[in-house]
Amino acid sequence: MKCDVCAVGERHEELIRYHVELDGKLVVVEHVPASVCSHCGEISIAPQVASSVQRTVWGTKPPVRAIETPVYEFGA
Numbered sequence: 001m002k003c004d005v006c007a008v009g010e011r012h013e014e015l016i017r018y019h020v021e022l023d024g025k026l027v028v029v030e031h032v033p034a035s036v037c038s039h040c041g042e043i044s045i046a047p048q049v050a051s052s053v054q055r056t057v058w059g060t061k062p063p064v065r066a067i068e069t070p071v072y073e074f075g076a
């Protein structure tokens, strides 16, 4: 499938690491199926996948693991 953003690259299915912010906390969901452009790197997620991600992060199941995230200020 041709990329709808750059119209140059081809889209392919990939499992990505998806970041969402929840109450000021960064939450990571791993192995999310997404369509990624080989040229511009644009990532798009199907609506049903996005709602499944929402259900996962808002749900009551505990995360599989926790990571520490360094935070930088741009240009500092």
Ligand SMILES: [Zn+2]
Binding pocket: 003, 004, 005, 006, 007, 008, 009, 037, 038, 039, 040, 041, 042
């Ligand atoms: Zn593209």
